Amino acid sequence: MRPDQIVEATLFASQTPLTASEIARADEELAVSDVTEAIQVLREAYEAEDRAFQIYELGDGYQVLTRPEFAPYLEKFDSVPRPPYLSAAALETLAIVVYRQPIGRIEIEEVRGVGASSVLRTLVDWELTEVVGRGEGLGRPLLYGTTSRFLDHFGLKDLSELPPPEELPVVLSELQEALEFDGAAKSQSDDLDEEG
Amino acid sequence: MRPDQIVEATLFASQTPLTASEIARADEELAVSDVTEAIQVLREAYEAEDRAFQIYELGDGYQVLTRPEFAPYLEKFDSVPRPPYLSAAALETLAIVVYRQPIGRIEIEEVRGVGASSVLRTLVDWELTEVVGRGEGLGRPLLYGTTSRFLDHFGLKDLSELPPPEELPVVLSELQEALEFDGAAKSQSDDLDEEG
Amino acid sequence: MIVETQAPATPVTARSRSPIIGVEPFFVELDRFRGPLDLLLHLIRAQDIDIFDIPIAGITRQFLAVINEDLDNMQLERAGEFLEMAASLIRIKAQLLLPQPEQLDWQEDPRAELVRRLLEYEHFQDVVHVLQRAEAQRGRHFAKGYVEQRPAPMGMRQSLELTLVEFLQAAVRIPEPPPPVHVRPPSQTVTVQEKISLIQRLFEKAKRVSFKRLFGPWGTRAHAAAALLASLEMAKQQLIRIEQAKPFAPIWLFTKSTGGADGSDGGKE
Numbered sequence: 001m002r003p004d005q006i007v008e009a010t011l012f013a014s015q016t017p018l019t020a021s022e023i024a025r026a027d028e029e030l031a032v033s034d035v036t037e038a039i040q041v042l043r044e045a046y047e048a049e050d051r052a053f054q055i056y057e058l059g060d061g062y063q064v065l066t067r068p069e070f071a072p073y074l075e076k077f078d079s080v081p082r083p084p085y086l087s088a089a090a091l092e093t094l095a096i097v098v099y100r101q102p103i104g105r106i107e108i109e110e111v112r113g114v115g116a117s118s119v120l121r122t123l124v125d126w127e128l129t130e131v132v133g134r135g136e137g138l139g140r141p142l143l144y145g146t147t148s149r150f151l152d153h154f155g156l157k158d159l160s161e162l163p164p165p166e167e168l169p170v171v172l173s174e175l176q177e178a179l180e181f182d183g184a185a186k187s188q189s190d191d192l193d194e195e196g
Numbered sequence: 197m198r199p200d201q202i203v204e205a206t207l208f209a210s211q212t213p214l215t216a217s218e219i220a221r222a223d224e225e226l227a228v229s230d231v232t233e234a235i236q237v238l239r240e241a242y243e244a245e246d247r248a249f250q251i252y253e254l255g256d257g258y259q260v261l262t263r264p265e266f267a268p269y270l271e272k273f274d275s276v277p278r279p280p281y282l283s284a285a286a287l288e289t290l291a292i293v294v295y296r297q298p299i300g301r302i303e304i305e306e307v308r309g310v311g312a313s314s315v316l317r318t319l320v321d322w323e324l325t326e327v328v329g330r331g332e333g334l335g336r337p338l339l340y341g342t343t344s345r346f347l348d349h350f351g352l353k354d355l356s357e358l359p360p361p362e363e364l365p366v367v368l369s370e371l372q373e374a375l376e377f378d379g380a381a382k383s384q385s386d387d388l389d390e391e392g
Numbered sequence: 393m394i395v396e397t398q399a400p401a402t403p404v405t406a407r408s409r410s411p412i413i414g415v416e417p418f419f420v421e422l423d424r425f426r427g428p429l430d431l432l433l434h435l436i437r438a439q440d441i442d443i444f445d446i447p448i449a450g451i452t453r454q455f456l457a458v459i460n461e462d463l464d465n466m467q468l469e470r471a472g473e474f475l476e477m478a479a480s481l482i483r484i485k486a487q488l489l490l491p492q493p494e495q496l497d498w499q500e501d502p503r504a505e506l507v508r509r510l511l512e513y514e515h516f517q518d519v520v521h522v523l524q525r526a527e528a529q530r531g532r533h534f535a536k537g538y539v540e541q542r543p544a545p546m547g548m549r550q551s552l553e554l555t556l557v558e559f560l561q562a563a564v565r566i567p568e569p570p571p572p573v574h575v576r577p578p579s580q581t582v583t584v585q586e587k588i589s590l591i592q593r594l595f596e597k598a599k600r601v602s603f604k605r606l607f608g609p610w611g612t613r614a615h616a617a618a619a620l621l622a623s624l625e626m627a628k629q630q631l632i633r634i635e636q637a638k639p640f641a642p643i644w645l646f647t648k649s650t651g652g653a654d655g656s657d658g659g660k661e
Contacts, residue, residue, distance in 0.1 A: 001265070002246070009248035009266035013534035014275040026269040049245065050198070052205035065540060070197070070205035073222040074540070085553045088562075095563035106317060111566065113336065115326040126552060139314075139321050154556050163560070165615070166590055169605045172560050173597045179557065209539050252533065264532035279531035284426055284520075287527075291519035307512055310427035310473045350523060351530030359522060361515075 003030055004038035004045075017061025086126070093119045094128055098150070098162070102132050102143035120144065128153070199226060200234035200241075207238075213257025213348055253353045255344035282324075282349075285315045290324060290346070295361060298328045298339035316340065324349060422462040427470075428477030429513040431458060436510070443510060446503055448488055452481040480506065564605070587615075587622030591632070595647040603634075603643035 010018065010026050020035040039055055039062060046054050053066050066074070086094065093116055096108050108116040123129040123144075132145035151158065163171040206222045207214065216231040235251055235258055242250050249262050262270065270276045282290070289312055292304050304312045319325040320340075328341035347354065425431040435454050436443055459474045466474070487502035501507075587606060594601045606619035623645055626632045633646040 001269075005246060005248045006266065006269050009262045009270060009534075010273065010276075012249055012260075013262055013270050013537045014273060015277060015537040016275045018273075018275065022273075026272055045245065049241065050201060052201045053208050063538060064208075064536075065538075066205045066208050070202065073197070073202050073205055074209050076222055084551055091554075091558065091562040092565065095559065095566055098559075099563060099566070106320065109320075109327045110338070113327070113330040113338070115328070117323065117326065128552075139318055141317075141321065153552060153554065154559070166586060168560065168564055170590070170593050170597070172557070172564060173594070175557050175560070177597070208536060211535050211539055259535060261533035261535055264529070267532035267534070270534050276534060276537055279534075281527060281531065287520045287523050288426060288516065291516045291523055294523075295516075295519060307509075307516060308427060309429035309477065309509070309513065311469055349530065350526040351533065352526065358519075358526075 001027075002038075003027075003034045004041045006030065007035055007038040008042055011055060011062055011064045014063075017058045017063040019061050023062070086122075087119075089114075089119050090122050094123055094146075094150075097123070097129050097144050098146055098159070099165070101145035102135075103145075104135050104141040104143050106141060108144075197223075198234075199223075199230045200237045202226060203231055203234040204238055207251065207258060207260045210259070213254040213259040213344075215257045219258070252351070254351065255347035255353070257344070257348075259348075280349075283315075285310075286319060286324075289315045289319060290342070293319075293325050293340050294342050294346070294355065294358065297341035298331075299341075300331050300337040300339050302337065304340075422458055422466075428455075428474045429510060431455065431474075432477065433510055433514055433517075443507055446507070448481060448485045448503060452478070452485055455481060584618050584621045584625065587618045588626060591622060591626060591645065595632075599647055601645045603645060 006026050007023055007030075010023050020032050020039070023035045024030045024032050043055050045051075052070055053064050055062050056065050089112075092112060093108055096111050097103055100107070100111075105116050105120060108120070120129065124131075127147050127149040129144045129150070130147050131142045133143045134140040135143050146159070156162065202222050203219055203226075206219050216228045216235075219231045220226045220228050239251050241247075248266055249260050251258050252261050271278075288308060289304060292307050293299055296303065296307075301312055301316055304316070316325065320327070323343050323345040325340045325346065326343050327338045329339045330336040331339050342355070346352075352358065422431065425434065432451070432455060435441075435451055435458075436446060441447065441451070456478055459471075459478065463471055463474070484502045484506060590606060591601065594605070603619065603623065606615075606623070623632065623634055626645075627634050631648060633648055634643060635646060636643045
């Protein structure tokens with residue numbers, strides 16, 4: 001193993017910047033001067049090979065970071081364009097969270113019968129739900145609840161303004177009727193319609 | 197910016213595997229085929245330059261990881277996170293799930309002879325297994341399968357990298373033998389019992 | 393806690409065949425076993441017993457001796473698992489004492505099911521070792537330890553198109569949840585009378601009502617039961633008619649007050 005390879009591996013895998021003497025602990029035969037020399041070798045190699053990363057000095061430590069000119073790509077990578085509406089699965093999960101919060105992922109999956117982790121992530125990304133605590137029991141599962149953005153979105157002061165369970169069918173019928181009255185007499189959507 | 201540089205920057209900025217199409221988001225002009233091509237270029241470069249890391253395929257994603265021969269050096273550092281090792285119960289449960297998926301909790305418990313609900317919950321929390329559907333029958337039990345995180349944890353590209361059941365050093369050959377041996381008189385004598 | 397006369401449970405695949413122990417009591421440390429099958433398999437493999445000809449009485453005695461030692465300290469669930477196996481062993485032993493037909497087919501052997509389970513369990517131990525090796529190999533690769541702070545996901549910044557009606561429609565469709573864990577305060581009881589007035593209010597809007605609509609999405613048992621009782625009560629009073637095309641088909645309630653409910657499809661188009 002060449003010294004520069006050991007130094008490279010160490011800098012790559014470390015969560016924090018490391019000083020030359022810290023890096024030297026990787027191998028008894030590695031002197032601090034070997035480390036600084038190896039860092040020089042690596043820097044020149046990265047430069048010559050046009051690597052997208054470089055070794056930077058932070059305080060008295062060293063760290064491998066991507067070069068600043070790539071930041072725009074990473075930003076673009078993160079900002080995945082997504083449609084401005086929720087999928088049916090996300091909507092259903094949101095409804096479960098709203099009416100049964102605080103609720104853990106497992107319980108949501110039990111209601112829906114399919115995995116909910118990616119859908120929950122979507123709702124958290126939208127800031128419609130958030131982690132509100134941890135449950136009892138093994139693994140202390142994360143519990144989800146709704147956010148203030150959820151309330152803001154529907155112009156609600158608090159959750160009690162949502163129709164209570166028993167009222168829901170009636171409220172929906174009324175809302176639906178009002179909408180129909182409003183717009184053109186569009187045919188009733190089948191999930192609201194009592195007529196079949 | 198060369199495509200391989202953009203791909204390299206993206207891979208270096210991620211702690212989890214990324215699929216080619218995820219990487220392609222970094223730049224509009226980057227097609228998925230450009231990404232896979234760039235990954236090939238990078239791999240060859242890392243190989244030629246004796247880098248301490250390489251691009252590995254995990255699940256359907258790619259990730260830059262150190263080469264295994266550097267593990268002894270890296271394990272000396274507190275700032276290098278230790279990989280998590282699973283408990284015997286978790287491994288046993290995963291072994292059953294991976295070869296029998298989709299599978300319900302009851303079936304897992306039948307094979308193990310012990311309860312599996314808490315270990316399943318842990319595996320779902322760690323995203324090593326997930327609910328993939330519901331079974332037929334009473335209560336429509338949840339069925340579990342393995343995730344891409346499972347592939348990552350075990351360093352697999354896909355499940356076909358696991359030996360097919362019949363190639364495991366199995367006792368099933370013994371079963372075969374016994375069935376062939378069947379004609380021969382099976383002694384019912386209970387030798388240990390005799391001197392009880 | 394117990395002296396061992398035997399090497400500890402080495403990986404089962406290794407299946408190190410040790411000399412037959414025979415008469416000596418067989419001491420093992422129960423803690424190291426994942427469950428009754430694990431223990432049983434160890435007893436069999438460590439003594440080089442033919443798995444297709446398990447001396448049930450002897451094995452049962454050893455099994456009971458091992459678990460007896462620790463039963464008091466065991467968690468209830470774990471104790472139950474070992475006791476269940478002990479009961480199975482004793483049952484098999486009893487069956488073996490019954491007069492057997494001369495030419496016993498292997499499949500009819502009372503031990504056959506136990507052997508199948510043991511082999512299946514052992515098979516998965518082989519898989520465990522495959523996974524363990526893969527895990528160890530993967531553990532020698534390290535990911536990048538530090539990645540730059542990334543911009544937060546857009547969340548707030550992007551506008552969301554979602555109407556209240558869309559949300560409430562989703563809420564109505566929530567399938568019946570399992571017995572509630574921590575839903576609403578338990579003070580909230582459901583009365584039949586509430587359901588009757590719900591039905592009456594719904595019939596102000598429509599001539600027929602889906603039964604499911606009466607308790608979704610909070611379809612707790614209490615709601616379902618109250619809705620059912622309310623429907624039956626109203627049917628008894630000739631206020632409504634209940635129809636179901638076939639078993640497990642949706643149940644529909646028809647109002648009788650308007651007189652338009654005689655056809656299977658109400659008046660409105």
